[in-house]
Every structure is written in C-alpha cells, then in structure tokens.
Amino acid sequence: MSSFELDVLQGLKATPKYLPSKYFYDHKGDELFIKIMNSPEYYLTDCEFEILSEQAKDILSPFEGLEYFEIIELGAGNGKKTVELLRGLNTKKFTYKPVDISSNALELLSKRLKRELPQVRCEPEQGEYFKVLESLRGKHPKLVLFLGSNLGNMVDERAASFLGALSQVLNSGDRVLLGLDLIKSREIVLPAYNDKNGYTAAFNLNLLKRINKELLGDFQLDKFVHSPEYDEVSGLAKSYLTSTENQVVSLNKPGVQISFQKGERVFMEVSRKYNDQILKTLLTRTQLLIEERFLDSRKYFCDYLLAR
Numbered sequence: 001m002s003s004f005e006l007d008v009l010q011g012l013k014a015t016p017k018y019l020p021s022k023y024f025y026d027h028k029g030d031e032l033f034i035k036i037m038n039s040p041e042y043y044l045t046d047c048e049f050e051i052l053s054e055q056a057k058d059i060l061s062p063f064e065g066l067e068y069f070e071i072i073e074l075g076a077g078n079g080k081k082t083v084e085l086l087r088g089l090n091t092k093k094f095t096y097k098p099v100d101i102s103s104n105a106l107e108l109l110s111k112r113l114k115r116e117l118p119q120v121r122c123e124p125e126q127g128e129y130f131k132v133l134e135s136l137r138g139k140h141p142k143l144v145l146f147l148g149s150n151l152g153n154m155v156d157e158r159a160a161s162f163l164g165a166l167s168q169v170l171n172s173g174d175r176v177l178l179g180l181d182l183i184k185s186r187e188i189v190l191p192a193y194n195d196k197n198g199y200t201a202a203f204n205l206n207l208l209k210r211i212n213k214e215l216l217g218d219f220q221l222d223k224f225v226h227s228p229e230y231d232e233v234s235g236l237a238k239s240y241l242t243s244t245e246n247q248v249v250s251l252n253k254p255g256v257q258i259s260f261q262k263g264e265r266v267f268m269e270v271s272r273k274y275n276d277q278i279l280k281t282l283l284t285r286t287q288l289l290i291e292e293r294f295l296d297s298r299k300y301f302c303d304y305l306l307a308r
C-alpha cells in the first residue's frame with residue numbers, strides 16, 4: 001500500500017475525520033496554490049516578498065565575510081520570493097539547494113532561476129522535509145530558508161520536533177531564516193483562507209478529486225463545502241470540508257466505504273499564526289536562538305533569523 005493510501009485510509013477512519021494537507025500538492029494543487037498566492041486576500045506572499053526584496057542585505061549580513069556557504073530552502077515552491085533574496089549575492093560564493101515535495105514545483109523554480117539569475121549554482125532535491133534533513137549535514141556554513149509560514153501547517157508538537165531535528169543537523173554558526181505569519185485579527189486572516197474566486201475552496205476539494213483518481217473513489221465534490229475557521233486568541237486557522245448531507249463514499253482501491261453525516265467535518269489543514277512567545281516555546285528544546293526579526297511595513301509577517 002502506498003503511503004498516500006495508508007494515510008487517507010487512516011484519516012477517514014478516524015473520529016473526527018481528517019486528511020493530511022501535504023497531499024494537496026499534485027499538479028492541479030500546485031496550480032491552485034499559485035493562484036492562491038496571487039490572490040489579493042492572500043497577504044502572506046506579498047508581505048514576505050517585501051521583506052526579502054527590501055531587507056536582503058541585512059538578512060544576509062552574517063554571511064558577508066564568508067568564502068563559501070550553502071543556502072538550503074525547505075519547501076521552496078516556485079521560488080518567486082527567494083529570487084529576491086539571492087539577487088544581490090555574489091554568485092561564486094554560494095550554492096542554492098531547493099528542496100520540495102513537488103518535483104513539478106522544483107522544475108518551475110529551476111526555470112525561473114535560469115531566466116532571472118542564470119549564474120546561480122542550483123542543486124534541487126525532491127523529498128519531504130523530515131526525510132531530507134539528514135542529507136543536510138556537512139561542514140560548509142549554512143543558511144536554511146523555511147519561508148512562507150510553511151511551519152504553520154504542522155501542529156505545535158510536530159513543529160517543535162521538526163525544529164529540534166533541524167537544529168541537530170546544523171553546526172554552530174549556521175542560521176535559519178524562518179518566515180512566520182503573525183497573529184492578527186480575523187478580518188485579515190479569514191479572507192486569506194476563503195478567497196472570493198474560490199481558489200482555496202478548490203484547493204481543498206482537489207484532494208478529494210485526487211483520492212477519486214488515485215484510490216478509485218467516488219467523492220461527489222458538490223456534496224462538500226469548504227469551511228475555514230480562525231481563532232485570533234490561539235492564532236490557529238483551520239480548514240475543513242463539511243459534508244452537506246448524509247452520504248456514503250467508496251474507495252475501491254483499498255476497498256472501503258466511509259459514511260458521512262450531514263454537517264460532519266473533515267479536518268484538512270492547520271495554518272498556525274505566531275508571536276515571539278509561541279516561537280520561543282517551540283525553540284526551547286532546540287539549540288536555536290532568535291537573532292533578529294525582519295518585519296514587513298504592515299507588521300503582518302516576520303522573517304526570524306535564528307542562530308545555532
């Protein structure tokens with residue numbers, strides 16, 4: 001059984017039901033995520049783009065005097081923001097190693113880099129963050145980029161263990177640039193996860209489509225609605241798909257039937273919002289310290305420079 005099949009089965013048999021958001025990113029999912037990032041409601045990308053393009057020099061200053069270093073990007077996506085950061089650098093001095101779960105996204109990124117920064121040495125690697133960590137060990141000084149509030153898709157416990165594992169493969173003096181969306185009012189956050197064009201709804205429903213295709217399922221997409229929620233005290237944004245009626249769905253690949261009650265929700269994704277305190281708690285059992293904060297002009301988003 002593939003891990004997709006196992007994970008889907010486990011999630012749909014659980015109470016309450018859930019599906020892992022890491023499976024959003026098939027070809028169609030990548031396309032929809034780019035549409036989300038380009039939506040006016042999705043402020044995260046604009047904020048981080050502003051930070052990286054206007055403060056690149058300050059962000060990279062710890063690496064200024066070095067002869068050679070590596071820039072590793074976890075969950076690189078299409079690299080639009082990263083190009084801004086790399087633009088000012090002397091290309092002989094570093095190698096850029098983007099890592100992403102989507103080989104499709106890595107291809108788009110390589111093309112963008114060839115077009116916009118043809119001199120940059122780029123060594124892409126396809127894989128899951130947790131699984132590629134070991135391969136990061138090495139003696140060259142490193143800057144690890146983990147941008148876009150990608151950490152927010154992990155529940156706190158998992159985020160803490162991820163940061164711990166990351167810290168363990170780094171050497172003293174290495175840095176992490178961690179891009180995190182900050183806690184703010186629901187008037188700003190909720191629309192980012194419920195855009196008017198319906199790209200976010202389609203992004204969530206696309207996972208049901210993927211299950212239909214790859215696990216021979218018969219989900220009827222018009223019988224589920226996207227229902228996001230956000231609690232501005234805890235900073236947790238969550239997405240659900242809610243069943244609009246009592247129904248039974250078959251997955252012919254594992255050969256199971258799953259019943260849904262009218263109004264029953266399938267938990268799809270957490271997008272955590274942060275503040276200093278939450279980050280410090282996640283860092284307690286790591287050897288990483290907050291060295292600097294880089295904010296956008298609206299103070300919606302923060303790129304934290306962490307030092308090991």
Ligand code: AVJ
Nearest residue numbers: 036148149150152153200271
């Ligand atoms: C990929 C984690 C940055 O949670 O904001 C966007 C994914 N999901 N809209 C986020 C996402 C729905 C996104 N990150």
